[in-house]
Amino acid sequence: MGGLFTGIALKRSGHRPTIYERSAGALESRGGGIVAQRNIRRFLSDHDIVDPDEITTRSHERRFLTECGDVERAASETMVFTSWDALYRQLRDAFSDERYRTGTAVTGVTPETATVTIDDGSERSADVVVAAEGGRSATREQLRPDADPEFASYVAWRGVVDEAALPAACVEAFDGTFTFFQGADQLVLAYFIPGPDGETEPGSRRLNWVWYDTLDGRDRTAIFTDTSGSERTFSVSPGRLREPVRHRQRERAATLPPVFETLVGETPDLFVQAIYDLTVPSMVADRACLLGDGAFVARPHTAAGTAKAEGDATALADAFASHESVDEALAAWDQRRTEYGSTLVARGKRMGDVRLNLD
Incomplete structure (x- = not known):
């Protein structure tokens, strides 16, 4: 990018x-959702790449939930989101093939x-x-x-789910909102992003979530060893988490509000990233x-x-x-x-x- x-x-x-x-082929997303900050949208417009509205979704309320799922507090706020793949495709199409050496x-x-x-x-x-x-x-x-990366002692579990695959109650709970839950040593959030081909219409979007979680009492090596048996330093990508790790994290989702627990459970390929400073x-x-x-x-x-x-x-x-x-x-x-x-x-x-x- x-x-x-x-x-x-x-x-x-x-x-x-x-x-x-x-990379020899088309790049695939490993980050899911992106907050489409104003300077990103301005870049797309100023360089005649795409109308930002065509590849972004919006929320109009920042909402915090209690552990049982009630709304603890909410405030009007507009946020604009896109997806890694939707943004990448637009940028890639705007740069000539002859000077892009894959x-x-x-x-x-x-x-x-x-x-x-x-x-x-x-x-x-x-x-x-x-x-x-x-x-x-x-x-x-x-x-x-x-200049070495410094591990921040916690990780981000992440996932993206097709809107059409989610229960209607779950979609309704997150629609139009930037939703959070903050618990003991953890923070989880979710928002809608464009669909796999950049779709922004309701029903065709995806729900992106991020769950910040400490590793207290857990084996980092076990979590970051992927399905091939290789230990990863920074992330284990979608589809590469070992089943015991995936199963354990879904069990831990019981500590989240019900809609977040549902969201994690419905995610086919959750993945994990180490949080670090550099x-x-x-x-x-x-x-x-x-x-x-x-x-x-x-x-x-x-x-x-x-x-x-x-x-x-x-x-x-x-x-x-x-x-x-x-x-x-x-x-x-x-x-x-x-x-x-x-x-x-x-x-x-x-x-x-x-x-x-x-x-």
């Missing part, structure tokens, strides 16, 4: 970016000369290398080896830069991961347009976006610690 935001923004500014994507992995970066080494052993050079590789960025590990001292090294989650990972409570990637990309294009040299542009961009990323990570820590009552 960060690579496409950057490629589109730079191309519009008159540059000739090439995106190297290590099945091409970058194995190394030489920042002094803005050169990348490709997995076939060849090299490519440009004015700048932008590494938008997400939280597990290999380029960050090379350029900032001391910061870098600088996003730029010579002629290479780290963008999006490759530089800063803020906790999902901020609802800013995708918005941050867009902000980094747009700010980079603006910096090149407003400075005489590449080095000046990168220095100005680095100062501005590093400050923003650091502030966002700190805010995410405060939000997570308060909401889960963590010490």
